[in-house]
Amino acid sequence: MANYILEVKNLKKYFPITAGIFNRIVGWVKAVDDVSFSVERNTTYAIVGESGCGKSTLARTIIGIYAPTSGSIIFEGTDITKLSRKEKLRVLRKMSIVFQDPTSSLNPRHKVIDIITAPLKVHKIGSSRERKEKAKELIKVVELDETFLNKYPHELSGGQRQRVAIARALALEPELIILDEPTSALDVSVQAKILNLLKHLQKKLKLTYILITHNLGVVRNFADHVSVMYAGKIVETAPIDKIFSEPKHPYTRALIDAIPPVTPEEEELIKKLGLKIKPGDPPSLSNPPSGCRFHPRCPFATEKCRKEEPKPVVISENHVVYCHLFS
Amino acid sequence: MTLLEVKNLTVYFKTFIGISKVVEDVNFTLEKGESLALVGESGSGKTTVLKTILGVLPPNAIVKGELLFKNTNLLSMGNDELSKIRGMEITYIPQEPLSALNPFYTIEEHFLDRLILSGKPKAGILSYIKLRRKVPSELKKTMLEYLEKVKIPDPERVLKSYPMQLSGGMLQRILIALAIVSNPSILLADEPTTALDVVTQKEILELLKELQKDLGLSIIYVTHDLGVARAIADKVIVMYAGHMVEEGITSEVLAKPLHPYTKGLVDSIPKLVGGGLHGIEGGLIDYYNPPSGCRFHPRCPKAMSICRETRPKPFIVNGRKVYCWLYGE
Numbered sequence: 001m002a003n004y005i006l007e008v009k010n011l012k013k014y015f016p017i018t019a020g021i022f023n024r025i026v027g028w029v030k031a032v033d034d035v036s037f038s039v040e041r042n043t044t045y046a047i048v049g050e051s052g053c054g055k056s057t058l059a060r061t062i063i064g065i066y067a068p069t070s071g072s073i074i075f076e077g078t079d080i081t082k083l084s085r086k087e088k089l090r091v092l093r094k095m096s097i098v099f100q101d102p103t104s105s106l107n108p109r110h111k112v113i114d115i116i117t118a119p120l121k122v123h124k125i126g127s128s129r130e131r132k133e134k135a136k137e138l139i140k141v142v143e144l145d146e147t148f149l150n151k152y153p154h155e156l157s158g159g160q161r162q163r164v165a166i167a168r169a170l171a172l173e174p175e176l177i178i179l180d181e182p183t184s185a186l187d188v189s190v191q192a193k194i195l196n197l198l199k200h201l202q203k204k205l206k207l208t209y210i211l212i213t214h215n216l217g218v219v220r221n222f223a224d225h226v227s228v229m230y231a232g233k234i235v236e237t238a239p240i241d242k243i244f245s246e247p248k249h250p251y252t253r254a255l256i257d258a259i260p261p262v263t264p265e266e267e268e269l270i271k272k273l274g275l276k277i278k279p280g281d282p283p284s285l286s287n288p289p290s291g292c293r294f295h296p297r298c299p300f301a302t303e304k305c306r307k308e309e310p311k312p313v314v315i316s317e318n319h320v321v322y323c324h325l326f327s
Numbered sequence: 328m329t330l331l332e333v334k335n336l337t338v339y340f341k342t343f344i345g346i347s348k349v350v351e352d353v354n355f356t357l358e359k360g361e362s363l364a365l366v367g368e369s370g371s372g373k374t375t376v377l378k379t380i381l382g383v384l385p386p387n388a389i390v391k392g393e394l395l396f397k398n399t400n401l402l403s404m405g406n407d408e409l410s411k412i413r414g415m416e417i418t419y420i421p422q423e424p425l426s427a428l429n430p431f432y433t434i435e436e437h438f439l440d441r442l443i444l445s446g447k448p449k450a451g452i453l454s455y456i457k458l459r460r461k462v463p464s465e466l467k468k469t470m471l472e473y474l475e476k477v478k479i480p481d482p483e484r485v486l487k488s489y490p491m492q493l494s495g496g497m498l499q500r501i502l503i504a505l506a507i508v509s510n511p512s513i514l515l516a517d518e519p520t521t522a523l524d525v526v527t528q529k530e531i532l533e534l535l536k537e538l539q540k541d542l543g544l545s546i547i548y549v550t551h552d553l554g555v556a557r558a559i560a561d562k563v564i565v566m567y568a569g570h571m572v573e574e575g576i577t578s579e580v581l582a583k584p585l586h587p588y589t590k591g592l593v594d595s596i597p598k599l600v601g602g603g604l605h606g607i608e609g610g611l612i613d614y615y616n617p618p619s620g621c622r623f624h625p626r627c628p629k630a631m632s633i634c635r636e637t638r639p640k641p642f643i644v645n646g647r648k649v650y651c652w653l654y655g656e
Contacts, residue, residue: 050524157610187368187551192595193606214524217597221604244599258525260532260554262581262593265600279478279530281494 005176005208006039006062011071013054013061017286029286031057033232034071039176039225044202044209046223046240048216048255050282054232055212059178062210063097064088075176093123096169100181102161106153112139112164113149119171138167143197159190166198170205180212195222216259220244225318228252231283231293238319247273248321250298275299292324300325330512330545331357331380336392338375338384346389347614350375350569353392354641357513362539362546364560364577366553368592370611372569373549377515380547382413396513415445418506422518424498428490434501435462435486438470438508445509473504477534496527500534507542514539516548520555532558553596557581565589568612568622570638575647585649587627621652629653 013032016025031054039045049055060066062073064080072079080091096119099105106115116138117131126134136146142163153161162182169177179198183191195218201207211223219226220240227237228251236249247253257274261267278297283289292310295301304324313326338350350372357363365373378384380394382401394401396412404412421427428437439462443450448466450458458466467486474482477500490498499519506514516535520528536559539546548559556563556577563577565586573586584590591607609626612618618625624634633652642654 050526159610188553188595189368189591189607191606192597192604195597195604196606215597217599220599220601221597244601254526256599258529259599260529260552260558262554262557262596262598263600264578264582266598269599277526281496281527 002038003041004038005041005076006210007072007074008038008062009036009072009074011035011058011061011073012069013057013066014069027286030232030288031285032061033288035229035232035234036071037227037234037237039208039210041175041208042202042206043224044211044222046211046213046219046226047229048213048219048226049229050214050255052282052285053229054285055229056180058229059097059180059210059212063095063178064092089123093172094174095176095178096172096174097178097180098162098165098169098182101185102158102165103153103185105165106161108153110152111149112151112153112156115153115164116149116167116171119168123172125172134171135167138170139164141170141201142167157190158186159194162186162194163197166194166201170201173205174207176208176210178210178212181214182211183218184213184215191218198222216255228255231288232285233293234322235294236321236323238315238321242316242319244269244273246315248315248319248326249294249323250275250277250300250325251294254297292322328359329356330359330397332393332395333376333380334393334395336376336379336394337390338372338379339389340385341387341389345615348569348617349614350379353566353571355564355571355574357545357547359512359545360539360543361562362536362548362560364548364550364556364563365566366550366556366563367566368551368611370568371566373566374517375569376566377419377517377547377549380513381417381419381515382409415509416511417513417515418509418511420499420502420506420514420516420519423522424495424502424519425490425522427502428498430490433487433489434493435467435470437501437505438473438486439466441505441508442466442469473508474501476507476538477501477504479504494527495523496530499523499527499531503531503534503538507538507544510542512543512545514544514546516546518550521550521552528555529558535559553581553593565592568617569614570622570650571641571648572623572650573647574641575645579645580647585644585647585654586623586651587629587653588623591626621650 011032012034014028014030017027019026047055061068068081072081075091080088113135116135120126120131135149139148144163183194213219223240225239226243227234230251236252253273253275254277256270257276259270261270277299280297283293289296291307292305295305310322310324312320312322314320333353333355336353340347340349353376365376367373379390390402439458470486471482479485479500520531538544550556560577563580564571565573567588573580573589581593584593594605597604607626612622620636621634621639624630631652639650639652641648641650644654
């Protein structure tokens, strides 16, 4: 039995669409619809998908920014959706998040030291001197020096800002960190350095990561396990080497196909695994297609795909695909 | 046939704290039907080069060098002459499709303005108001024709839509259609796919390539994504801190980069085949007080004493231009 730090079971998050002066609910945006996955301790679990597939909503629901519509989030054996507010805050202390754009996730009117110590203040940990010491320690952990503590975010470069955001995420000594597109606002040479830092921290502090991203290249080089999301649902979940050697779901293969290759080796791999799909956009989440949500764009779609929602099919250990082709 | 020749292009900006030396000595040529990618990280001056060609720099810019378009220097032209070329012969696709279109205008109104600007039909103020009220059917036919050229499904509905009702991919297609209305010879593209998802990005890149072939367009494509550069461009220029560092056939440059910066950049990209990541140490330079010699020398793992003193000349290595002393005598 694997040691799971987090288990998400049948999680749903619907947002109401309201109309009229009485805010009558006229429909639902099903941003996350019946998603289940488990994250092993000390590993990195990646969730990939295009914008609007619900991956960020999933991250925010796990960390408690949104209340789930239904389903359970089991963190270290306790279901946090069933806890009272006070108990929930205690559990959530062990989780933190790094947002996508460090320019907007750091308060421009606060100094770095205040940004890093903010979580400690919220949870009333330590005296102000102890918090200052902690900030000095944290800024070194993210490979910046103490002089940065008295600067404002606008004085820092994008990479340095993201380091500050990571330091803030580490302030409460969490066990699980959710990385919501941590490098997509950065240049590639900076991205490589931030990813290397995160990897180093994972080893040193025994952290577990959930990585939300749209970049399969980052997933390949950073994660251990991956789930591919499409229109609010997981379509395939597999260990990293499986997804880049034998991807099963047509959407996963389409995502691989869309990557512009940089080197000849990459081009060869994409040619081997990729699949061309019909042009189009992901469906609206308020009125998703019936059956398999991918069927309007899938080259293999049959009558069954139009009617029945696909059930999970186990391909090999930990490799599950939601597609009628394999049942 | 050489369409555009950029000779020793230098762009400085005068600001209240000094002179920002952004672009220095950029040299390249663009042939008819050729596609060229300018790649580099943010702040490397690639967009500044594009804006100089388009002639939309802010008034504090100091531009030196020559921009020869069909053998006439764009930099010495007056505004009247320039407006016959800018937006007509040389057109532009912006980065953010949603902010490039006016949210209060329908796509049809955008098209009408663009058609009038490109001189078909000619209209004064009164006839313009008349046209705005009811678009004649032959103009509508032209609009639909261009929308079909960029493969927009259901063009009739799209013409009546406002920008916010359409997806990013659709808007980018519309901007491409607006850019090719005047039968340009050069299309300047400033990261047109950065705001899009990978699947949509691929569709747009394929469309651009097809149009390039059909219309004989030359494209200058600015991007920070080396994979995109490889997909769209025959030739690539890698820029670092306002200097050119390497120029050559895109697939060759990326498969075997010669300049240490290009190599660092290629090694920084997380690849599907795995193989780990290496960033480049250090950060971007201060343009007010740039490093002497090769601007990359403070971050270069192979820097020598000559790199600190003298700017490298372009050395020809395997049919490629490399601006690095490693390849000098």
